[in-house]
Amino acid sequence: MIHRYFAGIVGLCIVGIAVLAWRNRRDPAASPWLATALIGVVGLQAMFGKWTVTMLLKPAIVTGHLIGGLTVLALLVCLYARTLEPSRITVSPALRLFAMLAFVVLAAQITLGGWVSTNYAALACSDLPTCRGAWVPEMDVANGFHVIRELGVGADGETLTIEALTAIDWMHRVGAVIATLVLASLAFGLRTAGHALPLAAAHNGGAAALVIVMVLINYRLRATAQQRYPGVFHESHAA
Numbered sequence: 001m002i003h004r005y006f007a008g009i010v011g012l013c014i015v016g017i018a019v020l021a022w023r024n025r026r027d028p029a030a031s032p033w034l035a036t037a038l039i040g041v042v043g044l045q046a047m048f049g050k051w052t053v054t055m056l057l058k059p060a061i062v063t064g065h066l067i068g069g070l071t072v073l074a075l076l077v078c079l080y081a082r083t084l085e086p087s088r089i090t091v092s093p094a095l096r097l098f099a100m101l102a103f104v105v106l107a108a109q110i111t112l113g114g115w116v117s118t119n120y121a122a123l124a125c126s127d128l129p130t131c132r133g134a135w136v137p138e139m140d141v142a143n144g145f146h147v148i149r150e151l152g153v154g155a156d157g158e159t160l161t162i163e164a165l166t167a168i169d170w171m172h173r174v175g176a177v178i179a180t181l182v183l184a185s186l187a188f189g190l191r192t193a194g195h196a197l198p199l200a201a202a203h204n205g206g207a208a209a210l211v212i213v214m215v216l217i218n219y220r221l222r223a224t225a226q227q228r229y230p231g232v233f234h235e236s237h238a239a
Helices: 002-023 032-054 059-081 093-118 162-193 196-228 230-238
Strands: none
Touching (some): 002 059, 032 059
16 A cells, blocks of 8 residues: 555656646756656556556566556656756767667666566576576476466466476576676766766766665564574673
8 A cells, every 4th residue: 555655646746747847848848748748657557556456466567567667767867857957078879879779778678577576487597607507498488478478377378387487587687698788888888988977976876776785685684583593692782
């Protein structure tokens, strides 16, 4: 329910943004049509949220719900970016094209990650860097990536095999390598073109996210250990 409340608040804020954009439509930075499109995406996202429950967690619906949320985020960032001063640094058309390619690669990798999560395939490859003891394990790509199906079953209606789950997890790993190489190349290109400040800000933001994740991991691990071995931690604090 908390998720729904927050989603409703975000939706109301976006409606407010659209109203303000139309009131200031003569301002080149207002972009009322983009704000209106954002309302449509939020409405579709609400429907995905409903279908996630009524269609019993179908992987395609749940993954679509994830992509919808990230689309809302991307459009909000676009609206914000339109209010910024344009960069005075000239970049080549090739770099702009490569930036678009990098965005597509990132979106594809996020979609693969969502597909892994919604199919509960994250443990199909338990070893690293190999998968099930092989660089290219036995896989069932057809059933693993059959989109329109129920959770846990393949195109033939049978239960998904470990080979199908392996295909999902392995493709996500390959996508991660490709995305890392592409984004690293883009970062190098931006730095070469003189965009060091935005790059540094992105680096700091990533560092902050990692710190948050690591604090949560260490806190949860310590809390778990305290529950399992309360006497040990009590004695260490007393000492």
